[in-house]
Amino acid sequence: MPVLRRPTTGSGRGPLADRFGRVATDLRLSLTDKCNLRCTYCMPAEGLDWMPSAQLLADDEVVRLVRVGVERLGxxxxxxxxxxxxxxxxLEGLVTELAALSPRPVLALTTNGIGLAARAEGLAAAGLDRINISLDTLQAETFVQLSRRRRLADVLAGVRAAREAGLDPVKINTVLLRGVNDHEAVPLLEWAMAEGVQLRFIEQMPLDAQHAWQRRTxxxxxxxxxxLDAHHRLVEDPADALARGSAPAELFRVAGTSHTVGIIAAVTKPFCGSCDRVRLTADGQVRTCLFSQSETDLRGVMRAGASDGDLADIWITALRGKQAGHGIDDPSFLQPDRPMSAIGG
Known part of the structure; x- marks a missing residue:
């Protein structure tokens, strides 16, 4: 089980800085561990035991913790x-409340796109700025093989609705699995260019509930x-490379066009040295990394009466313990107990 660190006291204000000089400004906030797909690289066909509702952060608790992060922690x-x-x-109500914070944070959403067609316009109106949609295949039967659900048409409709709602950019997150959908790399890029969305390929990471990930595959x-380059010459613009900063994707322009494609080498070329992320699970636990073996409890102390300053101090202390890197290549690496669906993407 994760190690729960206890609160400290202090000023309750300051940057979320770690021992290596990195400052976290990007909060990845999980709203639920539930999912309506059963993707093979994430969870078993029968699903998982979902968190009891009482363990999840309530709407007012979500808003309070984000407010502490925005107002006190940068x-x-x-x-x-x-x-x-x-x-x-x-969800729309939560977005509205988060958009009303001052200073106003940029609000983004990562989704599988199911149900998005009916809600994209409302989410944009509520204040959502950007969206990432997971899509691993354009083939209906491969979608079923990967997700164990026949919902490809719904996802594609969600992509179109997000673009029409003015969510810009619409980014597509794609994981390629050997022998399953890896032959679709080029068709996916060509589809993304035709649709006017930004494609991002992500190396598969060891975050599956089954612990079946193998680097060699x-x-x-x-x-x-x-x-991709064998069919469409890829060019890395110097300006894009300089502007990358802490962004995880290496961007390449498709030669002769204005289209770009991103490749996120989270395993083979980790970007831990420039990481600016901190994570908060749906049950109110701070995680300094996707692969953390420890968590820091904010929900419990908040429900016990902690002040905003106390919560900020706990958060600051947690970030000081952030490791230099995820350590996937270290012989002692252990996959986290929580799968991706419970940590938050």
Whole structure:
């Protein structure tokens, strides 16, 4: 089980800085561990035991913790994740409340797109700025094989609705699995260019509930680049490289066009040295990294009467313990107990 660190006291104000000089300004906030897909690289076919409702942060608790992060700790971007965040009741209301914070954070959403077609316009009106939609295939039967659900048409409709609602940019997150959908790299890029969305390929990471990930079967960033470049010459603009900062994706422009494609080499070329992220699970636990073996409890102390300053101090202390890197290549690496759906994407 994760180690729960206890509160400290102090000023309750300051940057979320770690021992290595990194400052966290990007909060990844999980709203639920539930999901309406059963993707093979995430969870078993029968699903998982979902968290009891009483353990989840209530809406007012979510808003309070984000307010502490924004007002006291320098959080500038909040990405709402899950599980599947569209399954969270009153999502539009939450977005409205978060957009009203001062200073106003940039609000983003990562979703599988199911149900988005009917809600994209409302989410944009509520204050959502950006959206990432997970899509691993354009083939209906491959979608069923990967997700164990026949919902490809719903996801594609969600992509179109997000674009029409003015959510810009619409980014597509794609994981390639060897022997399953890796042959679709080029068709996915060509589809993204035609749709006017930004494609991001992500190396598969060891975050599955089954702990079945094997590095030797992973499609690497180098393989993805080679497959794409064989059909569409990829160019890395110096300006894009300089502007990358803490962004996880290496951006490449498709030669002769204005279209770009991103490749996120989280395993083979980790970007831990420039990481500016901190994570808050749906049950109110601070995680300094996707692969953390420890968590820091904010929900419990908040419900016990902690002040905003106390909560900020606990958060600051937690970030000081952030490790230099995720350590996937270290022989002692252990996959976290929580799967991706429970941590938050």
């Amino acid at each position: 959080i500038t971007t909040v990405r709402l994740t899950g599980g599947e965040p569209l399954l969270r009741r009153n 992973m499609i690497t960033a180098a393989e993805i680049w080679a497959r």
